[in-house]
Amino acid sequence: MQRGRAWAWGFTGPALLLVGFYLAYPTLGTVYLSFFDRRSQHFVGFHNYVDLFTSSAMRTAFRNNLLWLLVFTAATVGLGLVLAVLADRVRYEAVAKSVIFLPMAISFVGAGVIWKFIYAYRPATSAQIGLANQLLMLFGREPVGWLIERPWINNLALIAVGVWIWTGFAMVVLSAAYKGIPRELLEAARVDGAGEWQVFWKVSLPLLQSTVAVVATTMVINVLKVFDIVYVMTNGNFDTEVMANRMYKEMFQFRHFGRASAIAVILFLAIVPVMLANIRRFRQQEAER
Amino acid sequence: MRGRSVGGTAPGALVDTVVVLVALAWLLPTLGLLVSSLRPAPDVAGSGWWTIFANPFDLTRWTLENYRHVLGQQGMGRAFFNSFLITVPATLLPILLASLAAFAFAWLDFPGRQVLFLAVVAFLVVPLQMTFVPILRIYSQSGLAGTLAGLWLAHTGYGLPFAIYLMRNFFASLPEEVFESAYIDGASPLSAFFRLALPMSTPALASLAIFQFLWVWNDLLVALIYLGGGAQTAPLTLKLSSLVGSFGQEWHVLTAAAFVSMVVPVAVFFALQRYFVRGILAGAVKG
Numbered sequence: 001m002q003r004g005r006a007w008a009w010g011f012t013g014p015a016l017l018l019v020g021f022y023l024a025y026p027t028l029g030t031v032y033l034s035f036f037d038r039r040s041q042h043f044v045g046f047h048n049y050v051d052l053f054t055s056s057a058m059r060t061a062f063r064n065n066l067l068w069l070l071v072f073t074a075a076t077v078g079l080g081l082v083l084a085v086l087a088d089r090v091r092y093e094a095v096a097k098s099v100i101f102l103p104m105a106i107s108f109v110g111a112g113v114i115w116k117f118i119y120a121y122r123p124a125t126s127a128q129i130g131l132a133n134q135l136l137m138l139f140g141r142e143p144v145g146w147l148i149e150r151p152w153i154n155n156l157a158l159i160a161v162g163v164w165i166w167t168g169f170a171m172v173v174l175s176a177a178y179k180g181i182p183r184e185l186l187e188a189a190r191v192d193g194a195g196e197w198q199v200f201w202k203v204s205l206p207l208l209q210s211t212v213a214v215v216a217t218t219m220v221i222n223v224l225k226v227f228d229i230v231y232v233m234t235n236g237n238f239d240t241e242v243m244a245n246r247m248y249k250e251m252f253q254f255r256h257f258g259r260a261s262a263i264a265v266i267l268f269l270a271i272v273p274v275m276l277a278n279i280r281r282f283r284q285q286e287a288e289r
Numbered sequence: 290m291r292g293r294s295v296g297g298t299a300p301g302a303l304v305d306t307v308v309v310l311v312a313l314a315w316l317l318p319t320l321g322l323l324v325s326s327l328r329p330a331p332d333v334a335g336s337g338w339w340t341i342f343a344n345p346f347d348l349t350r351w352t353l354e355n356y357r358h359v360l361g362q363q364g365m366g367r368a369f370f371n372s373f374l375i376t377v378p379a380t381l382l383p384i385l386l387a388s389l390a391a392f393a394f395a396w397l398d399f400p401g402r403q404v405l406f407l408a409v410v411a412f413l414v415v416p417l418q419m420t421f422v423p424i425l426r427i428y429s430q431s432g433l434a435g436t437l438a439g440l441w442l443a444h445t446g447y448g449l450p451f452a453i454y455l456m457r458n459f460f461a462s463l464p465e466e467v468f469e470s471a472y473i474d475g476a477s478p479l480s481a482f483f484r485l486a487l488p489m490s491t492p493a494l495a496s497l498a499i500f501q502f503l504w505v506w507n508d509l510l511v512a513l514i515y516l517g518g519g520a521q522t523a524p525l526t527l528k529l530s531s532l533v534g535s536f537g538q539e540w541h542v543l544t545a546a547a548f549v550s551m552v553v554p555v556a557v558f559f560a561l562q563r564y565f566v567r568g569i570l571a572g573a574v575k576g
Contacts, residue, residue: 005397008397014389015409015453016409018386019446022446024412026420026424029423079311083311090305095312096308099312100312102316102319104503105507106555107509108507109509109526109547110507110526110529113533113543116543127336131318176570225418232533248513260421261422264418264421268415271414274414283407
C-alpha cells in the first residue's frame with residue numbers, strides 16, 4: 001500500500017500535533033522547568049526537589065498517597081472481585097451491578113458533596129444530619145468529626161469516597177473476565193470434591209490473574225493522580241494533603257512554578273514503572289493477536 | 290451485560306445478603322442526596338434526611354424551592370448551559386481526530402507506525418498535572434487562557450490517547466477483505482474510512498462518545514486550570530465546587546446543586562450503560 005504514506009500523515013497529523021502540543025512537549029517542558037526558580041528565570045539545579053523532600057507538607061502528601069495506594073487499591077480490587085463472583089449467582093445481577101457501577105457517572109465534585117453530607121458532624125446532644133454519625137449513635141457511640149480526626153480517620157474517610165466511586169469499575173471488568181472462564185473447569189473442580197473456597201482460590205483466581213493486574217494498574221494510576229476528592233472535601237487540611245493537590249497549591253496559591261513542576265515530575269516518575277508494565281502487556285497482546 | 294452464570298451451589302442466602310447489602314450501601318449516599326435536595330432548608334439543617342420516611346406522604350415536607358434557588362440565584366442554570374457548551378465540541382472533536390488517526394494506525398502502512406502508536410498509548414498514564422505549567426504559559430501569551438476554544442482543544446489533546454487506543458483496537462478487528470476489495474475498486478483511504486470503517490464502528494464510537502462525554506462533563510481540574518476561577522464560562526463542576534467553598538454547611542443549596550450537576554451524566558449512564566461497559570472492557574485504562 002504505497003500510497004498509504006501520504007494519506008497516513010493526513011490521517012494522523014492532526015491527532016499527533018495535538019498529542020504533541022498537549023502531552024509530549026509540556027511533559028518535557030515540565031521536567032526542564034522543575035530545575036528553575038519560582039518564576040522560571042534562574043537555574044537552581046535540584047533545589048526544588050530538595051525543598052520538597054524536606055518539607056513537612058510534602059512528607060504528609062507522600063505518606064497519604066502511599067496510604068491511598070495501599071488501601072484504595074486493595075479495597076477496590078478486592079471488593080470488585082468478591083462482587084464479580086457473588087453477583088454472578090443472583091437473579092437480579094444486572095440491577096445490583098448497575099447500582100454499584102452508578103457512582104462512575106457522578107463527578108468527583110458531586111461525590112464530594114454527597115460524602116461531606118454523610119460525614120456531617122453535630123455534637124451528640126443535637127439531632128444528627130450525617131448518616132455516618134447517626135449510625136454510630138445507633139450503636140451507642142459518640143459522633144466523630146470524620147474529616148477532621150487526623151491522621152487516619154479523615155484519610156480513610158476520603159479513601160472510602162474513592163472506593164465508592166471506583167469499585168463498580170473493578171467489578172465490571174473482573175466480572176467480564178470471570179464470565180469468560182469456561183464453566184466446565186469450575187464444574188470439574190467441584191465434581192472432584194473441591195469446596196467453593198478452593199474453586200475460587202485454586203481455579204478462578206489464577207485464571208483471573210492478568211485481569212486483576214489490569215484493574216490494579218488502573219487503580220494505581222488513579223491513586224497517583226487523586227485530586228478532586230481531596231480538593232473539594234478538605235483541600236488538604238488536617239493532614240489530608242496529597243501530591244496532586246499540593247501541586248495545585250504550589251502553582252496557583254504560592255505561584256511557585258519550579259516546585260509545582262518538580263511535584264509533577266515526581267508524580268510522573270512514580271508512574272513510569274506502571275507505564276512500562278502497560279506497554280509490555282500491550283505488546284504481548286499484539287503478539288497474541 | 291448478560292452472560293451465562295458460572296456459579297454453582299453456593300449457600301444462596303448468604304450470597305443474597307452480601308449482594309443486597311452492598312448494593313444498598315452503594316445506593317444510600319445518592320438517595321440521601323436526592324431526598325435532602327427536596328426538603329425545605331430548616332428541615333435539612335434540623336434533622337436527618339431519613340426521618341422523612343416516618344411520614345413520607347406529608348407533602349408540606351417536600352419542596353422544589355432549593356432547585357429554584359440554585360438554578361436562579363446561584364447561577365447553576367448558566368453553568369448547566371456552559372457544561373453543554375464545553376462538553377459537546379470537546380466530545381465530537383477528539384472522536385473525529387482519534388478515529389482518523391486510529392484508522393491509519395490500523396489499516397495504512399507508513400514508516401514509524403508501531404512506534405508512534407506506542408508513543409501515543411504511553412501518554413495514557415502521564416498525569417495531567419505534568420502538562421499544565423508549559424501549556425499555561427503558551428495560553429496566556431496567545432490569549433487562549435480562559436477561552437472555550439482553549440478548553441475544547443485541551444480536552445481533545447488529553448482525550449486522544451485513550452480514544453486512539455480504543456478505536457485502533459476496534460478498527461483492527463474488522464475483516465481485512467472489506468478494505469482490500471474497496472481499494473481494488475479504486476476507493477481512497479478517505480472514502481474507505483467514511484463509507485466502510487465508520488459505519489461499521491457504531492458500538493465503539495458510542496462507547497467512546499459516552500466515555501469522553503462523562504469525562505469532560507465531570508471534569509474539574511482541567512476546567513479549573515484553563516478557565517480560571519469564577520468566570521462566566523464556568524461549568525457545573527466548577528460552580529459546584531465554589532458553592533462548597535461558600536455554602537459549606539448549607540446543605541439545601543449544596544444537595545440541590547450537586548443533583549443538578551448529576552442529572553445529565555446519570556441519565557446518559559442509565560440510557561447507554563451497555564455501550565459504556567463495552568468501552569471499559571475494550572480500553573480498561575483512561576489517562
